Amino acid sequence: MDTLSQLRAGKLAGVRRLDLCDGLTEFPREIFDLADSLEILNLSGNRLSSLPDDLPRLARLRILFCSQNEFRHVPPVLGECGNLSMLAFKSNAIESVAEGALPPSLRWLILTDNRIPRLPASIGNCRPLQKLMLAGNRLEALPDEMAACENLELIRLAANRFRSLPGWLWKLPRLSWFAFAGNPVAGRSRDAGGETIDWHELELEGKLGEGASGVIHGARWRQQPVAVKLFKGAMTSDGLPECEMDACLAAGSHLNLIRVLGRITGHPGSAAGLVMTRIDGGFTSLAEPPSFETCTRDVYSEGMQLSPERLLRMARGLASAAAELHAKGIMHGDLYGHNVLWHPEGDCLLGDFGAATFHPENGAIPAGALEQLEVRAFGCLLEELADRCSGAVPAGLRRLQVQCLAASPAERPRFAEILAQLQTSNNDVTD
Known part of the structure; x- marks a missing residue:
């Protein structure tokens, strides 16, 4: 029945x-x-x-x-x-x-x-x-x-008609995750890089995973194992697939980013897609997306624990990736544990650029506002990881967490400052 x-x-x-x-x-x-x-x-x-x-x-x-x-x-x-x-x-x-x-x-x-x-x-x-x-x-x-x-804390405005954004947005004390690509006010990629990869050059294998915006398949391209992301439609919860692809390609190579090799052309169903390096099987998702109850905060496995050394290593890696992105004029927009792949040894990779936006170049948004917003997202992630530390959390890291979560965005450090603090945190713990 x-x-x-x-x-x-x-x-x-x-x-x-x-x-x-x-x-x-x-x-x-x-x-x-x-x-x-x-x-x-x-x-x-x-x-x-x-x-x-x-x-x-x-x-x-x-x-x-x-x-x-x-x-x-x-x-x-x-x-x-x-x-x-x-x-x-x-x-x-x-x-x-x-x-x-x-x-x-x-x-x-x-x-x-x-x-x-x-x-x-x-x-x-x-x-x-x-x-x-x-x-x-x-x-x-x-x-x-x-x-x-x-x-x-989270706003998605992508693919609308905004030519400007109100000044009060940058003063909201808790705003951490923001997306506005695909609007006239948003910046555009100057050089997305990467190459186009013909669909017929790919040998598709099994499905590796699925998210709100697309399905990830294993594949082989020119004899090397790769991962292929095929988008489900013309609109995702975060925005437009083409904006995500531009940001992924413009991000380039970084030790703590999932590397994108190129965008797919010639798909028989005209689906948009990306080809990425395939990640070693030892990596898993750091967290699950927020639940109805947690709303904006990720859900972690009950028994998850990190040593102070691994905690510090992950914090450095993610701060380094975020610093690199903002130096290139890219805001990730979804700096969350569920978008991080991690290895028990402490290696981590930031992925999923569905909410990424290029910094506007015309002064439409106050300098540093997007980065200081994203610093709060990093502070939330730092707090979640520190709460799962199996030993004493380095005092400097806790101080940094508090700075990143400052209610006044102007009082938060930039990612370059965060990285510098993390790199000198050996006074508290040796990696």
Whole structure:
């Protein structure tokens, strides 16, 4: 019996999560029978265009997914749902978000891949808001009322129509992960480098992994083992595949970056793709992406431990990679543990440039603002790694962590300073 049939037969009493993907054109009224328990409702992949006016009867509802439907506006009734902390309306045809349609309780809002030209001023009332996904819309400005959202840590604005960005963005005390490639305000690659690699030169092998934006395959190219990333579509949660490819190629070679060999041409399905060096099997993902509960912070395996020596080695490697990127005018935009491959000996590689953006060259953004924003992301990562240290964390490293997390972005060090401090940390621990 499928889930919808079970719901209508009254067999789902007490469930906390309900997933319905059944070509629905109307909201099933039987969902209200679950009002005493339902916390997560997933209605993605249907044909819905509205929600019932009595939706607030689902008083325990915290998370609502309505992606890949036919909504043309964010239903105003959502503003009355006092416990909603996460809303997802990705890939609809949304053209408007009315004043008051966003509940003030929101922590995580996903409106990626729609047609939204403006946001309501009332979004400034969403004070708990930490994560805001707006890539692939028609936005030209953000309401000044958003300056009150001081808990914002991650914002995706890629592939919109911004010619400038508001000054209050660079003063937000917690903003750490930011993407705005594919806008007129964004910088462009001066020399992406790399080469083009014909699809027919590749011998595809097994699938190595999959992320939100693409699928990684093992392959052979000119007799050498490589990894091939094929993008799933024209828009990702972070932005445009072509922007990611440009940033990857412009990043060049660095000991702590996954090296990109070139971009693919001639794919039979016209898919965009990259060819990268294949990483030794001893490397694994440092962390898993954030969960519903953690929102902006990664999830680490319970038993993970790092010696002080390995902690310091990883911190140096990641700081060195970030310093190199910003010296080349590139902001990674997603400096997270789940985008780092690590080896138990302490070697690490930063990858996934889906949120990367080139620094503008026309003074549209204050000098150093993007780097100081990303330094906070490094501080968060440093904190997470230090919390998993099996021995005494070097005092200098803890001091550095505090500096990187300073509430005032102007008080944070640059990556070159961070690297210099880490390289002289042998007073605290010997690598």
